[in-house]
Amino acid sequence: MIGLDGVSAQALSDVIGAIYDCALNPQLWATTCRRIADLCESTAGGICVHDMRHVQNDQLFVFGYEQTFLEKLGENYARTPMAAADIVAEVGHVSALSMNDLDELLESRFYRDILQPHGLQDIIWFPALRTGGRMASMHASRTEKVQRYQQIDIDLFKLLSPHVCRALTISDALDLRTLRSEMLERTFDMLAVGVFLTARDGRVVYMNETAERQIKTGNAVSVVGNRIFPTDVAARAALSAAIDQASREDVDMSGHSLAIPDVDGAGYIATLLPVDRGQRSGILAPFAASVAVFMKDPAEVPMMPGEAFARLYKLTGGELRVLMSLAQGLGAKEAADMLGIGEPTVRSHLQRIFAKTNTTRQADLLRLLQSSSPPLLPAQQAVS
Known part of the structure; x- marks a missing residue:
């Protein structure tokens, strides 16, 4: 195995071995998440499991975060750049906040109200498991005391992500707490x-x-x-x-x-x-x-809400966030307030969505989105 700059082949091999041990003993993730974060000089990290059905966000095996930060992140997760990016991204695809438009990030409510008050400036992550209405992702973060994530950190996570995805898939399939019975x-x-x-x-x-x-x-x-x-x-x-x-x-x-x-x-x-x-x-x-x-x-594997539409028209995570906000009946200003970005940014995203979907009016765009949504079963309609 070839090591990355600053990371030995032996260190990578040891961490990958630890990842697969977690497949059969999930409690080992606590230590393994720390080892992964240490490799990329991160101060905090863990695994996030987001339940789309019950709109819950659970942080598992996390370390290095203040409790108030985790609470804020859980309350606002559906409106974060991570949630939007994960809907569009393939399982295992590595992202970092610093990879996107930095000016847009710095002007966002997510940065001002959630990251900055807790001294955080960058997060690196990848969706690692998508089953039914649940999505799990592994993440690590850096404070303002160190530089944002660089390409070498992205490459490291890209190397580790397929192993983490396989281990979580096996662990999720086996449900070891039941298997031991x-x-x-x-x-x-x-x-x-x-x-x-x-x-x-x-x-x-x-x-x-x-x-x-x-x-x-x-x-x-x-x-x-x-x-x-x-x-x-x-x-x-x-x-x-x-x-x-x-x-x-x-x-x-x-x-x-x-x-x-x-x-x-x-x-x-x-x-x-x-x-x-x-x-x-x-x-x-x-x-x-x-x-x-x-x-x-x-x-x-079922798709997440909006995922098929976003992939069909090659929407970015930011564009999808704006589209889904407008689909709730919000105007540009209300969408900007909810997403914590500027109204000009919303309108800029909307113009790019028009161009990608070959539409010119918001009504036509939302009609196109609605027509791509799967119909509900009669039983589901009765419940709702």
């Missing part, structure tokens, strides 16, 4: 992700109900000779080699992912995790398993 198999069967547990020789020793359904379709993967058998020849060879490598104690394949295409051009993403080492061996001992293979259909 006697309802292990029932928990597996409730998962929306396919779980295949294999022995050291590649034999399948367990499949959950989702995995069995994936096998029955036969389009992307089946079981032949009691082994996972992808339809695609290249994927078949790659998966077999990856399982073999993951079974070896001298090879670290934690979180290794493979594409498993089907005959129609779609398919699954397979993530591998060795499970016969350390704490993992105790958790899955009843299955005598060596490797866990998680099969997930990426098309099943």
Whole structure:
């Protein structure tokens, strides 16, 4: 592994190993978040979980922040640049406040009322998990006593982000607090992700109900000779080699992912995790398993509100924030007040949105947005 300037290869390797340990013991995130922040000389950090359904923002394993800051951030999270950027960004995409228009940031209410009073000047983060109505992101921040994040810090987070994303995906899928109970198999069967547990020789020793359904379709993967058998020849060879490598104690394949295409051009993403080492061996001992293979259909991940529209028309996070504010019936001045930015900035964003969507009036723009929203089911309409 090649180290970045100022960060040794060994330090990176140690932190990545610690990240995958968190997949099976989430309480280790507290220490690991500190180690990640230390690598990029940050004074605070942690993991944020935002629940879109219940409009809640929970800070997990955080350190270095004043409680009043966390409370303010939680109350205003939906209107922050981070929330807007995460709706548009892919999982794992690294952002920093300093990467955007600095003048716009400094004039914003978010900076004046939330960051500046607590001595903070920059935040670096990436969305790490998106399931249903929840989104989790990892973040770190710097005070005004040090310079804003530079490209080397962005590169470091880009290197770590795929490992954090895989570890959180595995941890979220397994829900280890339940796995440690006697309802292990029932928990597996409730998962929306396919779980295949294999022995050291590649034999399948367990499949959950989702995995069995994936096998029955036969389009992307089946079981032949009691082994996972992808339809695609290249994927078949790659998966077999990856399982073999993951079974070896001298090879670290934690979180290794493979594409498993089907005959129609779609398919699954397979993530591998060795499970016969350390704490993992105790958790899955009843299955005598060596490797866990998680099969997930990426098309099943639901989109966040406004996400599809923003991606279709290539809106920025700032433009999407303005659009969603106007969609609530606010005028330009009210939207500016709510977002904590200047009214000219709102109008500038709106003109760029008009250009991107080929509209000229706000009514036409909102009609276009409304027509792109999925219809509610009758039962949902009745509840609302």
